[in-house]
Amino acid sequence: MKDSISKPIQRVDGPAKISGEAKYINDMHFENQLFAKTLRSDRVKARIISIRRPELPDGFFIVDKDDVPGINRMRTVVSDHPIFAEDTVEYIGQPILLVVGPERETIYNILTHIVVDYEDIEPLLTLEEAEANSTVFTDYHYDKGNPAKAFAAAVKIIEDEYRTGYQEHVYLEPQGMTGDFRDGTMFVYGSMQCPFYAEGALTEALNLDANHIRVIQTVTGGAFGGKEEFPSLTACQVAVASLKTKQPVTLIYDRDEDIISSTKRHPSIVRYKAALNKNDDIIALDIDVLLDAGAYNGLSPVVLQRAIFSATGVYNFPHLNVRGRNFMTNKVPSGAYRGFGAPQTIFGTEMLLHNIAIKLGVDPLDYKMRHMLKRGDATCTGGQIRDVVKLPEIIQKVTEMSNYREKFQAGEKYKGIGISLFLHGCGFTGNGEQMIKGKIILKKNGETVILKVSSTEMGQGAETVLRKIVAYSLDIPLEQVKYESVDTGLIPDSGPTVASRTTMIVGGLLQQASLELKDRWDETENIEVSKSYKHPDFLEWNNDTFRGDAYPVYSWGANVAEVAIDPVTYEIDVKKIWAVYDVGLLIDETTLRGQMQGGIAQGIGWATIEVMETDNGRLLQKNLTDYKVPTSMDAPLVECEFISQPYEFGPFGAKCAGELPFVGAPPAVAAAVSNALRIPITSIPLTPENLMEMDRYEN
């Protein structure tokens, strides 16, 4: 019998990365290559009166809005971000033009000699200000049951507000892109998650047919959502520059520029009103979600959708009234980041239940367990939980591993333990998969099988996992399965590499194609099998009313965090995280453990040390000295186990995994800090200053 597919194999991209031979975009050389640097707005909001340009030396160019042959907007969900600024700038860091040339020193020199005359306009700076001025981009609402009646019948009503801050992705490889227009075709190379997003944006910006555009993903040094929609902007900019100069143009960000101008996790405010019955159970919740979208809406509406559909966490509240709004502020646009809106609302809901339980004098874990979803329950949008929910087993396991119950009772001040329960909806929200209709191709060529997908390897292990699914299904060695270059000229659009959908959706299509190919293996030397996504019949979704199954299936988890807080400095030391997950069947155990541990570390960073603030629209942290991410000294030990409920429609039963660990860690750490200091936690990041103040105030 062959090994289980869960048994780890060596990463296919490992050797080239360890030896330093892997070529990232900044390691590539192009004949007659030019370099570009962006001139950016240094005003929060202003009208551009004039741009005074110096005399340019031979071979140097300025590229701006007038050079865009098509529409000067970056295409995404809401195509509102100008590729180059027009009459106004709406945030500090907004791109106005590129200076392009063969030599960087001269480019920098030209940039210092360009003078932009502005007329300042009164900006909107904070979420509160935006709410007061009703600068709403998107306003969504859904309800369940009869919340008005439930609130009228409530024995107690508890109101609370939760806040989360910005987060910068800090993929180690900064943004980078090269455009090269040659022989009537625009070639764009770069670090990205979604080559077909870039292709779509390029067709509109260049007014060029997709047949004349090829987007090629280069080795991508981390992404986490930060290379989802943002690279469409730089792709359009370098393409326009290459059209103008008729030479390849490369744009590589340095870290400061990357932090100032690229998308971030949405800061949020989530307001709750909970109706409790005589047993203190929550019978109804009113949830109001506010996200700071920044100056342009872009991808934010879909982030908001996941935020509000995740807002009830792993719980079954009979009556709901949920509203979500994206607000415009004059700051760098927020965008996709691992978890995609869910971490904000899950943090709020987990802490709400924790804080209510403490207030009522009951055990927080017991209180949470009284409200948990189980098979057959309706989801918050009236869909159905179809599979067994293994949370009871997961909780049992994680509390045993961590000795949670005993440690929680011990209650030594400055030492704390906390637990979080969480889920993640797998794949696109709502009817996203039906709209994208991902397509894959398997091509048999003699003994070799070529796998053609648009799923990008960005460190998460997609190439290894997808090749493994095909090799295992066909029962052939992994070496016989090749991965076609991610080049939109050579591959079909299997959808973007986002939403933890790659293994489950694209892997599922590859498994189906592999099984068909296996049956037909001996027909001829060359066989091509293609598959397109079909939405399972049992799933229903109405995108106008937000009724039905927002997700086909869910992955689940529980985390326990143990912390020690320095009684003098109030710095948090996250000692250990115990984690148990149900991600369906494991396709590759080592790859999954890597995803879980990495997601936990990022989640802890967001909850603790990753402070990013603005002052009058200007980011106060703009490099890695000011903006701290976890180092090896901060990384807690992680003990992780899996309890699997396989999904019938996932390959071998696999569900989603990449975002789930991010969602779970922050509320576990916050609950542990609450336990250590005996204070309610309602906002993150948990800075030492705030903790010290709260400890003195509350105790």
Add this chain to the structure above:
Amino acid sequence: MKIDFILNNQSQTIDVHPARRLLDLLREDFGLTSVKEGCGEGECGACVVLMDGKAVNSCLVPAGNIIGKSIVTLESFKKTERYKMIESCFLEAGSVQCGFCTPGIVIATESLLTENPNPTDEEIKEGLSGNLCRCTGYNMIFKGIHLAAERGNGLW
């Protein structure tokens, strides 16, 4: 100014501005692209190389400071037995994801194990504290280094 130094075991004489960053010198003038730029201010460790056997951030070293020194990058270190041990242990432990921090971490590992062939958990954490990784959460890198130390009997 004229500078003599040893790069990957070969003597070099170059004419360079003394303030030019070693990082740019290596990447642009010598095409040694295993050396990565992640932040340009000595915080991330992606550009770490060995200077006289010690790990340094090449973005913080001006060319004027390498006179008479020996600089080693992965391009030559990868030919050694020590490298092969680190490579196989990193592959087994799952120490690599996006790979952008990896060359710097391989060099930091070499520097750590040279100084201390049998590091404790805490010493490994300290040895890696100048190298940021955003993908792994570090646990699997620690494991890779532990494996290399265990199996590299006599190599360091």
